[in-house]
Structure formats: C-alpha cells, structure tokens
Amino acid sequence: RTQSMCKIYMAGVGGMLGEAFHKQFKEEYTLKCTDIDVNEDWLSYLDFRDEAAYRKEVTDFNPDYLFHIGAHTSLEYCEDHEKDAYDTNTESVKHAVSIANDLKIPLLYISTAGIFDGEKDVYDESDKPEPLGHYGRSKYQGEVFVQENSNNYIVCRAGWMMGAGAKKDKKFVQKMIQQIIDGKKTLHVVNDNLGTPTYTQDFAKNVKLLLEKNQTGLFNMVCGGLAGRYEVCEELLKLLGLESTVKLEEVQSDYFSKEYFAERPACERLVNKHLDDLGLNIMRDWKVALKEYINDYYPELAQN
Numbered sequence: 001r002t003q004s005m006c007k008i009y010m011a012g013v014g015g016m017l018g019e020a021f022h023k024q025f026k027e028e029y030t031l032k033c034t035d036i037d038v039n040e041d042w043l044s045y046l047d048f049r050d051e052a053a054y055r056k057e058v059t060d061f062n063p064d065y066l067f068h069i070g071a072h073t074s075l076e077y078c079e080d081h082e083k084d085a086y087d088t089n090t091e092s093v094k095h096a097v098s099i100a101n102d103l104k105i106p107l108l109y110i111s112t113a114g115i116f117d118g119e120k121d122v123y124d125e126s127d128k129p130e131p132l133g134h135y136g137r138s139k140y141q142g143e144v145f146v147q148e149n150s151n152n153y154i155v156c157r158a159g160w161m162m163g164a165g166a167k168k169d170k171k172f173v174q175k176m177i178q179q180i181i182d183g184k185k186t187l188h189v190v191n192d193n194l195g196t197p198t199y200t201q202d203f204a205k206n207v208k209l210l211l212e213k214n215q216t217g218l219f220n221m222v223c224g225g226l227a228g229r230y231e232v233c234e235e236l237l238k239l240l241g242l243e244s245t246v247k248l249e250e251v252q253s254d255y256f257s258k259e260y261f262a263e264r265p266a267c268e269r270l271v272n273k274h275l276d277d278l279g280l281n282i283m284r285d286w287k288v289a290l291k292e293y294i295n296d297y298y299p300e301l302a303q304n
Contacts, residue, residue: 005030006028007030007031007062007063007065008025008030008031008065008067009031009057009067010022010025010031010069011034011046011048011068012034012035012068012070012071013033013034013043013069014036014037014038014039014043015035015070015073015164016161016163016168016171017069017110017158017161017204019163019200020164020200020203021204021207022040024208032044032057032061034046039167048070049088049095051095051098054092054095054099055095058099059099063105065107066096066106066107067107068096068108068109068110071088071089072085072088072089072135072138073112073170074170076259076261076262078133078135078262079133079135079262082134085138086141088138089135089138089139089141090138090139093142093145094145097146097150097153100152101151105152106152106154106216107146107150108154108156108207109146109153109154110155111139111155111157111158112158112159113158113159113195113270114135114264115131116129116131116265117130117131118132118264118265118266118268119266119267120267121267122226122270122271123268123269124273124274125220125273125274132263133262135262143157153216154207154211154219155217155219156203156210156219156221157218157221157222159195159196159197159198159268159270160196160232160268162174162198162200163199163200163203163293164200164297165298166297172229172232173293176233176236177236180301181301185245187247187248188255188256189230189249189250189251190229190230190250190251190252190253190255191230192252193264194227194228194268194269195227195228195267196223196225196269197222197225197232197289198222198286199286199289199292201293202223202284202289203283206221206275206280206281206282209280210280213278217274218274220271220273220274221272222270223283223285223289224284225285226269227286230250232286232290236294239290239294239302240294240301
C-alpha cells in the first residue's frame with residue numbers, strides 16, 4: 001500500500017505519548033486509536049488486557065502496523081498494584097505479539113530507560129537491563145517477550161517524558177510547572193537523579209522515520225544532551241523568565257521518599273547508538289525541545 005493508505009492500529013494512546021503519535025501520524029496514515037480512557041474524540045474504547053477484544057478490534061481494522069503504546073508508568077502505582085502492573089505492561093504485550101504475528105504485520109512496542117539499575121553513566125542498546133522495581137521489570141519483560149517472539153518489531157526506549165501539556169503530562173516538567181502556577185517561590189529538586197529528557201513529539205517523529213525507512217529492531221530514542229532533574233528545572237525557569245523570582249533548592253531523593261517511595265535508578269541516561277549508526281537520529285537537544293514544548297503547550301507562560 002502507498003503510505004497515504006497505510007493503516008495503523010494504535011492501542012493505549014489516551015496518554016501523553018499517544019497524543020503525539022496521533023498528531024504526528026494522522027495526516028499521512030489511516031489510524032484507529034483506542035484506550036481504556038476515552039478522553040479525545042479520536043479515541044474509542046479498548047482494554048488491551050482483554051485478549052479476545054484486542055484481537056477482534058485489530059483484526060477487524062486489518063492494519064499494516066500495530067502500535068502497542070499504553071502502560072502503567074507510575075512507579076508507585078506499579079509497586080502498589082503488582083498484578084495490574086504485569087497484566088498491563090507485560091501480559092497485554094504478549095497479546096499484541098500474537099495478534100501482529102497472526103496478521104503478519106510489524107509491531108511497535110514502547111520501552112523505557114527505567115529498565116536499568118543506574119550503576120553506569122550512560123546506556124546504549126548493548127547494555128544489559130537490570131530493573132529495580134515492578135515498573136521496570138514489567139516493562140522489561142514486555143520488551144524481552146517482543147524481541148524473542150515477534151516476527152517483525154520495533155522496540156523504542158524513551159527517557160524522561162515531556163509532552164501533551166497540563167491535561168496529560170503527569171511527569172516531572174508538568175509537576176514543576178504546576179508548582180510555579182500555584183505560586184510556589186521555592187522548588188525542591190533532586191540533584192542525584194540523572195536521565196535524558198524525551199519530547200513526545202520528537203519521539204513520534206523519529207518512530208515515523210523508522211517506519212518510512214523500513215527499519216526494525218531495538219532503539220534507544222531520547223533527546224540529545226544529558227541532564228539531571230536540577231538542570232531541567234533550571235532551564236525551565238530560564239525559559240519562563242523566572243530564574244530571579246523562583247528559587248531552586250537542591251535536595252537528595254530521600255527528601256521525597258514518602259511520595260516517591262519506589263526505588264529509582266540513580267542514572268537512566270540513554271544514548272541513541274543504533275539510530276546514530278543508521279544516520280536516522282532526528283531527536284533534538286532536550287533544551288530545544290523543552291523550549292518548543294513550553295511555547296506550544298503553555299503559551300500563557302512562555303517568555304518569547
């Protein structure tokens with residue numbers, strides 16, 4: 001089929017990443033987008049943990065690709081709801097692999113930097129994951145299952161996600177912005193947690209490029225430039241013109257141990273070695289992406 005006729009079934013796209021996939025793919029592809037949370041007019045209901053319903057939905061649509069996007073991404077939720085974490089993040093992925101294999105179509109699975117133990121300074125695709133908690137383990141088991149059982153797959157690992165704005169961004173940047181909107185004059189930010197910010201729009205665009213180039217395999221897919229939470233917050237204040245009015249206070253992770261009790265890797269920095277090797281890395285520097293994110297999704301706060 002020509003690209004314009006190409007059909008993609010996107011499962012679990014009600015969240016921040018799904019927003020970007022819909023936005024980046026809707027012009028050139030025919031999409032069917034589902035989630036258990038039908039929060040957009042372009043979404044319809046599917047619980048992909050229900051294998052029979054999942055199979056019927058995808059088979060009826062008869063797509064050229066299956067994108068399995070949704071997951072429980074709160075580490076605390078996964079620690080507290082172990083069964084649901086594995087049902088959602090691992091078992092449902094097995095359904096996706098089986099469905100895609102039967103339909104003889106490629107499967108896209110989204111993995112995470114959170115599958116490493118944080119002992120190294122930086123991770124590429126050749127490093128062996130050693131997840132610390134149920135979130136990391138459930139996502140890594142999904143990744144391994146895809147690699148060992150799928151006939152045709154793309155696995156993309158994201159870093160610290162940012163995107164979609166206040167309604168859907170549940171991650172660090174949005175939490176900081178919310179505190180600023182609430183009038184907080186001091187932000188407590190951990191200085192012992194390193195990672196790679198990843199803008200959802202860049203991520204979806206780079207996936208699209210892999211499809212166009214018929215690439216398969218495992219890809220780290222994060223924005224350029226390494227960062228800690230503290231640096232991200234510094235840059236955010238600069239972009240909002242608040243560096244002189246809002247104070248940043250460095251704290252250790254245990255400062256938030258009640259709220260964020262799940263163990264996190266001290267370092268989850270990824271490098272996009274596979275994309276670089278293929279000359280297909282179009283992920284921008286995180287500072288550039290952060291600026292665009294603020295301008296596009298928080299115009300009332302943006303400075304310029």
